[in-house]
Amino acid sequence: MNIILLGAPGAGKGTQASRISDTYKLPHISTGDIFRENIKNETPIGLLAKSYIDKGQLVPDEVTCKIVEERIAREDCKNGYMLDGFPRTIAQAEALDKITKIDLVINIDVDFSLLLDRLCGRRVCKDCGESYHISRLNGETNCSRCGGELYQRKDDNPETVQSRLDVYNAQTSPLIEYYTAKGLLFNVGGNTTPEAVFAEVSKKLDSMK
Numbered sequence: 001m002n003i004i005l006l007g008a009p010g011a012g013k014g015t016q017a018s019r020i021s022d023t024y025k026l027p028h029i030s031t032g033d034i035f036r037e038n039i040k041n042e043t044p045i046g047l048l049a050k051s052y053i054d055k056g057q058l059v060p061d062e063v064t065c066k067i068v069e070e071r072i073a074r075e076d077c078k079n080g081y082m083l084d085g086f087p088r089t090i091a092q093a094e095a096l097d098k099i100t101k102i103d104l105v106i107n108i109d110v111d112f113s114l115l116l117d118r119l120c121g122r123r124v125c126k127d128c129g130e131s132y133h134i135s136r137l138n139g140e141t142n143c144s145r146c147g148g149e150l151y152q153r154k155d156d157n158p159e160t161v162q163s164r165l166d167v168y169n170a171q172t173s174p175l176i177e178y179y180t181a182k183g184l185l186f187n188v189g190g191n192t193t194p195e196a197v198f199a200e201v202s203k204k205l206d207s208m209k
């Protein structure tokens with residue numbers, strides 16, 4: 001099964017992706033994670049991506065589409081995969097349609113009033129990418145999944161979060177209509193706990209087996 005996770009910054013795409021990947025054994029492909037890995041390794045893609053990510057803007061479509069095309073062509077994606085944070089523009093969605101067939105688009109719908117706190121309070125594992133929120137960490141500084149050190153993403157500050165939300169509204173939210181028209185959209189309310197969201201998503205995925 002080929003799945004897309006759609007949702008505003010902070011909606012919980014990464015949080016659900018890690019649960020879905022563990023339970024349904026689907027490779028988790030996050031374009032944001034791929035860019036951050038490239039930034040860490042100071043590759044040419046990383047240097048280019050950094051200039052956009054630090055401002056909360058999108059990396060150009062042609063760069064992002066090429067990365068995804070190469071990634072989903074790999075052996076581990078032959079029985080399915082899950083895209084997190086891609087596509088993010090209509091042009092990316094159209095490019096994806098040319099190279100693969102999508103079975104389901106899970107749209108995590110969250111009130112915008114919750115997103116600033118979620119993102120500014122997020123801590124991420126340096127090793128496995130798992131997301132946490134400081135309110136649930138009880139002072140813990142390491143990942144409960146793999147033991148890695150937790151850090152704060154550079155784009156998780158109020159100013160950059162605001163640009164990311166503006167970019168989402170202008171460029172990414174039209175994808176809801178795009179995938180609704182194709183009959184692929186599954187809406188899940190994301191204002192509740194990660195466990196409650198995952199229970200809804202699992203019900204849907206189990207019904208498609």
Ligand code: AP5
Pocket residue numbers: 007008009010011012013014015016030031032033035052053056057058059060061064084085086087088092118119121122123131132133134164190191192193194195197
């Ligand atoms: P990316 O890394 O994809 O960031 P994003 O879309 O802004 O989304 P986030 O990762 O911030 O949020 P999330 O939905 O994964 O939330 P999470 O689960 O962590 O992209 C970063 C940048 O890379 C972009 O700005 C862009 O520049 C570039 N980029 C990436 N893809 C691109 C593309 N396709 N095209 C062009 N450029 C691209 O959760 C957030 C917080 O909330 C955590 O603290 C978590 O613990 C908490 N939380 C999660 N779920 C819940 C819940 N149900 N209840 C309470 N708290 C919750």
Ligand code: MG
Pocket residue numbers: 013014015030032
């Ligand atoms: Mg994420």
